Amino acid sequence: MSNAWSIYIIVLAVGNILAMVWLLIITNRDNGVDASDTTGHKWDGIEELNNPLPRWWLGLFIITIIFAGVYLYLYPGLGSYKGSLNWSQMSEYRQARDANEEIQAEFFAEFVSYDIPALAKSERAMATGERLFANNCTTCHGSGGRGAKGFPNLTDNDWLYGNQPETILASIENGRAGVMPNLNLNSATVAVLARYLKHLSGEDGISDHVIDSGPKRFAVCAACHGADGKGNQAIGAPNLTDGIWLHGGRVSDIENVLRHGMQGNMPSFANALNSNEIRLLAAYVISLSSSNMADGSNTADGSNTADGSNTTEDE
Amino acid sequence: MKHETIEKNAGLMGVLIALVIAVAGMAEIVPLMFQAQTTEPSPGVIPYPAVELAGRDIYVKEGCYNCHSQMIRPFAVERLRYGPPSLAGESVYDRPHQWGSKRTGPDLARVGGRYTDEWHLIHLINPRDLVPESNMPGFPWLQDKEVDGELITTKMKTLKWMGHPYTDEQIEQASDTVHGVTEMEALIAYLQFLGVANNGRSQK
Incomplete structure (x- = not known):
């Protein structure tokens, strides 16, 4: 702030306070209530007394003036004067932020030796993971992680890109861009393929014509989804045989995807989250689907025993 | 200045009221209109x-x-x-x-x-x-x-x-x-x- 503006503000602020003091002094009277002293106002013979300010009111007035003086001495307010406490909103924010980061660092230090599957088993880590998930993931994947049409369900143990810790980490950190191209299929092909896919996923009552001519038409899909339609996690091509339909399971939904193609994008969280948080989230995502398995046998492999025992202690 | 002078001149009273109300704004708002912090875009904006x-x-x-x-x-x-x-x-x-x-x-x-x-x-x-x-x-x-x-x-x-x-x-x-x-x-x-x-x- 330039000097001129600083002086401008000081003159206004101090001048204003001095004006209040001046007002108090010139209106100061000790004469109490004096029936002969009126303001000169007269309505229908009723006169307005010119009484002094009540004492308690005057006291409050003086206290506010003293308060203003003390405040302006301690805190920034007079132009570029920083106040004797050297307080600023930004410095208070930075302190709180750093304190928060310290708590986080302490928390994450506890789990530094854990690999992701071990993290997924730690109750304490997952309690925080749940919060992170609620804040960053639920708007697309749902508050229970069950997804929505077009946004994958994370609890069903059906994986577009695989459930290895590294692939989940990569999904969160870099985002994903899944592309099903528009293949310009004619409507006969679209109709047959949609029903053939229902057949592949185990639906009964599909006509023989579809089942007979389906495989030939499916050849164009096999490039990504595999000859058996079980998908390809390396490129995020969904398994078409498991009865889980990301973009809707009605024949009309499937036809719509076949006709127009489809894109499935997940944004990158590399800027919004640090690597500790991303690791924790990856573990939480794994825990979502493992806790969903009745026998719990589906926990991702690769946890070494040392870390595993760590987790037990922790719990 | 007497009560009466102010009370019987609506124009003068208006000006004085505006002045009283404007003091805080003049100190708190007007300088901001001329500070780089508020008038210059942050990096990348x-x-x-x-x-x-x-x-x-x-x-x-x-x-x-x-x-x-x-x-x-x-x-x-x-x-x-x-x-x-x-x-x-x-x-x-x-x-x-x-x-x-x-x-x-x-x-x-x-x-x-x-x-x-x-x-x-x-x-x-x-x-x-x-x-x-x-x-x-x-x-x-x-x-x-x-x-x-x-x-x-x-x-x-x-x-x-x-x-x-x-x-x-x-x-x-x-x-x-x-x-x-x-x-x-x-x-x-x-x-x-x-x-x-x-x-x-x-x-x-």
């Missing part, structure tokens, strides 16, 4: 391109500010949820700013890039398709209307006159750029533009 500018008008028109603020306050908890605090220099091209103070919905100051375009589209048509708990209204009609290119050109000219550094080329192409763009697309472009210059949590 540029004026809204044509489509985003059109989207901004739709944001205002639909009253999004009634439920969404665009100001992250300088608190550690806000940073955890929304990113680093908003700076005055990030609002220099907002006329008027959309800071707001009511958060029925989340703050949107740094929402750019947080969701995909498809998410915004589905969410704006019917938020409950994606967030069953949401009480935000749907805005499906935004898909039915296209942005007016001529109006955007005029707005950009006006903003340039007010000091926004648009190039002549940008203004010339504005009408073509927004040609055929629906209000929905413009609004999504605007939302994806919000705070992108500085929306990483790692930034201090």
